[in-house]
Amino acid sequence: MAKKELLKVEGLKQYFPIKGGFLGRTVNHVKAVDDISFTIYEGETVSIVGESGCGKSTTGRAILRLEEPTDGSVVFQGTDITKIPKGEMRKFRKDLQIIFQDPYASINPRQTVASVLSEAMHIQNVLPPDQRRARIEQLLETVGLRPYQADRYPHEFSGGQRQRIGIARALSVDPKLIICDEAVSALDVSIQAQVLNLLEELQDEYGLTYLFISHDLGVVRHISDRIIVMYLGKIVEIADKNSLFENPQHPYTKALLSAIPVPDPDAVKSRIVLKGDVPSPIDPPQGCRFHTRCPFATDKCRTEEPVLRTSDIMKDTHEAACHYMEEISAGKMTPNY
Amino acid sequence: MNEMESILVVNNLQTSFGTEAGEVRAVDGVSFTVPKGKTIGIVGESGSGKSITSLSILRLLASNGKTKGGEVLFKGKDLLKLSEKAMREIRGNQISMIFQEPMTSLNPVYTVGQQISETIKIHKKLGNKEAMSQSVEMLKLVGIPSPEKRVKQYPHELSGGMRQRVMIAMALACDPEILIADEPTTALDVTIQAQILELIKDLQNRLGMSVIMITHDLGVVAETCDYVAVMYAGQVVEYSDVRTLFKNPKHPYTLGLLNSLPRHDVDQEKLIPIKGMVPSPHEMPVGCRFAPRCPVATELCHKKQPDLLSTGGDNSEQIRCWMYSEEWDGESEVTLYGEKRTVKG
Structure with a gap:
């Protein structure tokens, strides 16, 4: 299958300044995203997973320039959208949409559903105004709501229904890529499954590409083709779904997978409990950022930063950033818990 | 199973809230038994009444909430019939509770040590010095490094996982017989969740207490509970041991x-x-x-x-x-x- 590049992120950095002192000068930076690169192909679902503060949401927002990235490029269908003027960015936002986590905070409570959706179409000039109403009703049906609900206000809907409105809003401008930033995290499982199924159906129907940002590895395993694991602003592992779950290589990925409670009381557990907390992104550890919690860390890990690379022990599309993955996989390293 | 000693029996519990739109029955006829030294899970989605059940047991309902019927038998005594003063003797002492949000359940203007020793001073009638040294012991028990330093710190100086450990230390300060954990790890990252669940299990084995684990996460249920009550719309719809469930x-x-x-x-x-x-x-x-x-x-x-x-x-x-x-x-x-x-x- 020939894969067509849709979005290419290269050397993306997002530093947030910390102001301090008497003059309010920038005294330091939070390095939320620190030099990451990846590619998304047309029609696939790529997920970014990681714990709070790893930079996964910041990455999504930087791609859309909701916050101006500090450095790096984001090439969408051949155009570097970090270099174009702000005004022109609006044109690209037609193709790049986002669905947010909190269905209560991301829709204006004073607008009816119809006006939320027609505003999006108006800004992007999608349809002549007289055809918009029909389109709104059709969109609501697509996401599993009723056309007569178009004139209702957000408070009249449940959390799951509001998330459907958010999806309808994203769809209203015929996007190519939708960034789903923890889009199902606030929902109960029975409703979450409804929304996940809806997202999959829409992808088949409209050929959508998703960048799915989530901390829930169950959701990620269900929906993704490829998965990116982030830790403290860096990508530590990137692989197709099966390789990541069946053959994880980075010690952090392994610990993360083993930490999730399995809904099966008979499951065999070999849990790797990590010591301590995630260090501060203001002053991240030298060398490998995971070395402060890694059971295999050596002096080399403390000084030399590992790069993403593949190896004989994994598929050639699978990459991880660890100095010792071969040794760990061969059982030559002893973990120090 | 019948021979097992039960420490808490909830019978046909009914809790209602008065709202502008009329009375809402949040908990409608909930019954379950907590066996001694075991963990019972109460699982359900938002609005199922699982948290209200636990608040009703400890009589911590908001002012518009009222327990209208049923009984909560703790070692044979009906908690719903006790005076507020007698209830205060039990709350935090024999039955204690930890909440979902360690950020909002701790008082930001008191040090960690002051907050833990408050419980100890009230229930164990100890002086400042002894209470403080017991607080240090408690922090050590829940695995907080350099506890002598930490007792003097304020909640904002601690991470989310550390704060939940402090909450647990506070809840366990008086050797309770029952710990009610209301979504104790929902606000935490998975690697930290693993630490906290491990800690609760380990302390339960050492101290022999019973745990009521309230959660929406079926993975947490499978991993920590012996028995499970599934709640839907204010009622228990299924109760069994965890394997059967x-x-x-x-x-x-x-x-x-x-x-x-x-x-x-x-x-x-x-x-x-x-x-x-x-x-x-x-x-x-x-x-x-x-x-x-x-x-x-x-x-x-x-x-x-x-x-x-x-x-x-x-x-x-x-x-x-x-x-x-x-x-x-x-x-x-x-x-x-x-x-x-x-x-x-």
Whole structure:
């Protein structure tokens, strides 16, 4: 299958300044995203997973320039959208949409559903105004709501229904890529499954590409083709779904997978409990950022930063950033818990 | 199972809230037993009444909430009939509780040590110095490094996982017999969640207390609980031991929950969601509360509410569903983990 590049992120950095002192000068930076690169192909679902503060949401927002990235490029269908003027960015936002986590905070409570959706179409000039109403009703049906609900206000809907409105809003401008930033995290499982199924159906129907940002590895395993694991602003592992779950290589990925409670009381557990907390992104550890919690860390890990690379022990599309993955996989390293 | 000593028995608990739109029955006839030294899980989605159940047990309801009926027997004593003063002797002492949000449950203007020693001073009648040194011991118990330094710190100086450890230290300061943990790890990252769950389990083994674990996460249930009560719309719909619940669940709602759960440990073709949504507490269905969403509901289910029936020989398994009663005719087909199963009435 020939894969067509849709979005290419290269050397993306997002530093947030910390102001301090008497003059309010920038005294330091939070390095939320620190030099990451990846590619998304047309029609696939790529997920970014990681714990709070790893930079996964910041990455999504930087791609859309909701916050101006500090450095790096984001090439969408051949155009570097970090270099174009702000005004022109609006044109690209037609193709790049986002669905947010909190269905209560991301829709204006004073607008009816119809006006939320027609505003999006108006800004992007999608349809002549007289055809918009029909389109709104059709969109609501697509996401599993009723056309007569178009004139209702957000408070009249449940959390799951509001998330459907958010999806309808994203769809209203015929996007190519939708960034789903923890889009199902606030929902109960029975409703979450409804929304996940809806997202999959829409992808088949409209050929959508998703960048799915989530901390829930169950959701990620269900929906993704490829998965990116982030830790403290860096990508530590990137692989197709099966390789990541069946053959994880980075010690952090392994610990993360083993930490999730399995809904099966008979499951065999070999849990790797990590010591301590995630260090501060203001002053991240030298060398490998995971070395402060890694059971295999050596002096080399403390000084030399590992790069993403593949190896004989994994598929050639699978990459991880660890100095010792071969040794760990061969059982030559002893973990120090 | 019957021979096991029970420390807390909740019987037909009814809790209502007065709202502008009328009375809302948040908990409607909940019964379960907490065996000594074991963990019972209360699992359900938002609005199922699981947190209100635990607040009713400790009588910590908001001012518009009222327990209208039932009993909560703690070692034979009905907590609902105690005076507020007697209740205060039990709360935080014999039964204590930890909450979901360690950020909002700690007082930001007192040091960690002051907050832990407050409990100790009140219940154990100790002086400042002794209470403080016991606080240090408690912090050591819950695995906080350099506890002598930490007791003097304020909550904002600690990470989320550390704050939850402090909450646990505070809850355990008076050696409670029951710990109620209301979504103790929901606000935490998975690697920190693993630490906290491990800690609770380890302390339970060492101290021999019973735990009521309130959660929406079926993974946490499978990993920590011995028995489970599944709640839906203010009622217990299924009660069993944890193995039975996951291997041989019976209530269509439990089946629906397991079918809609995306799992990280196995591949699933398609999730099977539960259609529709939870009924509004103002318009509860007259029949079975799950009937409008149930794939096997019949006319009977829509008309008449089922009782919580015992299906095992003893009370080890209970289920609120017509499908398992004598009134049910013929066979029904249900799906679990992608496989069809047949249920005979």
